[in-house]
Amino acid sequence: MKLCIALDMDSRDCNLALAREIKDSFKEKCADIWLKVGLNAFIRDGISFVQDLQNLGFRIFLDLKLYDIPNTMLNAIKEMDKLCVDMATIHASSGLKAMKSIAQYLRENNSKMKVIAVSALTSFDNEMFSQIYNASIESSVRNFANIVYKSGLDGLVCSISEVEIIKNISPSLLCVTPGIRLDSIESSDDQERIATPKIAREKGSDFIVVGRPIYHAKDKIKVIESILKEIK
Numbered sequence: 001m002k003l004c005i006a007l008d009m010d011s012r013d014c015n016l017a018l019a020r021e022i023k024d025s026f027k028e029k030c031a032d033i034w035l036k037v038g039l040n041a042f043i044r045d046g047i048s049f050v051q052d053l054q055n056l057g058f059r060i061f062l063d064l065k066l067y068d069i070p071n072t073m074l075n076a077i078k079e080m081d082k083l084c085v086d087m088a089t090i091h092a093s094s095g096l097k098a099m100k101s102i103a104q105y106l107r108e109n110n111s112k113m114k115v116i117a118v119s120a121l122t123s124f125d126n127e128m129f130s131q132i133y134n135a136s137i138e139s140s141v142r143n144f145a146n147i148v149y150k151s152g153l154d155g156l157v158c159s160i161s162e163v164e165i166i167k168n169i170s171p172s173l174l175c176v177t178p179g180i181r182l183d184s185i186e187s188s189d190d191q192e193r194i195a196t197p198k199i200a201r202e203k204g205s206d207f208i209v210v211g212r213p214i215y216h217a218k219d220k221i222k223v224i225e226s227i228l229k230e231i232k
Contacts, residue, residue, distance in 0.1 A: 001201050001231045004034040004061050004176070005224070006211030007053075012045040016052060018215060023056050025221045032228070034086065036061040036209055050083055059086040061176075061209075065118050067091035070098035077102050081113050087176075089157060092117035092144035099151035107152065114154040114174065119144045119166075122159045122179035122194070138165065145169045155206070160195035163203045178209040182223070197230040 005022070007015040023030055035058045037050055042064060053060055062085040066073045073090060080088045090102065094117075102115055119141045120129055129137045141162040146169055148156055155174025156166055163175045179194040200208045210227060217223040 001205055002032060002034055002207045003197075003224070003227055003231060004036050004207050004209045005214060006036040006038060006063075006178075006209055007041055008038055008211045009215050012041070012049055014215075015041060015045075015049075018220060019053055019056055019058065021221065022224065023058075026224075029228075030057055031059075033224075034059045034061050034207070036063050036211075038063045039065070047083060050085065054084065061085070061087040061089075061207075063089050065089045065091055067094050070094070070101050073098050074101050074105060077105065077115065081106075081109070081111050085113060087114040087116065087154075089116055089118055092119050092148060092156065096147050096151055099148060099153050103152035116155045116157055116174060116176055117144065117148045117153055118157045119162060120158070138162070141165055142169070145173060149173060160200055160203050160205065163200075163205055167204050174206045175204065176207040176209065177205040180208045180210045180213070182213045182226075197227050201231045 007018065009015050019035060022033060026033060035053050037060060041049065050060055050062065062080055066076050073094060077088065099117065106113065106115060120137045124137065126137050133140055141158060142165050145156055145166045149170050155176065157176045157178065158166060159179055160177055163177065166173050166175055177200050180197055180200060181194045183196055197208055208231065214220050214223050
């Protein structure tokens with residue numbers, strides 16, 4: 001399992017400072033640590049920010065959660081592929097046609113970029129989700145996972161609760177799990193379906209995404225070290 005650190009702090013300088021601190025502290029182990037650039041940071045800091053992180057030697061997860069008509073999504077994926085990022089996200093709700101066209105492009109161009117589909121945002125509980133989709137999270141994730149598998153994309157973003165559902169459809173589907181919190185840090189944020197790094201490893205997640213528990217800590221490097229030990 002890999003650790004992906006979400007760079008969601010309030011400024012480019014803060015995010016770059018953390019990235020440099022991680023590089024200086026872990027050196028050769030940086031290959032095991034990915035960095036996630038989300039929508040806020042990408043809009044604010046742009047392509048050059050992604051390139052700065054790549055120049056530090058990190059693998060990049062560009063988490064923009066694309067959701068549009070198939071042709072627009074495909075063109076956006078092509079632009080993301082030009083950035084040489086390692087992983088990108090779309091919404092599973094975009095449908096089979098969009099996902100198939102993206103998978104075909106990646107395959108025909110020998111792209112190394114993984115594209116994964118967001119199933120149900122971890123800010124949703126079942127009641128909130130059913131108000132929008134008129135279905136339970138569990139049944140919808142099972143449906144999304146089947147569609148993703150048929151499309152040929154790499155996997156899904158899901159909470160810890162859905163990892164087993166996805167792996168039962170195909171063990172080859174990657175599970176990227178956000179909403180990771182540490183036992184020693186109380187959560188009072190907008191995540192509903194959360195888990196610890198240890199539980200995520202035991203359940204079979206391939207990546208965990210951790211942000212606030214790291215950059216809200218007094219000793220960020222110590223927290224990262226603790227997570228890396230927990231997921232070995």
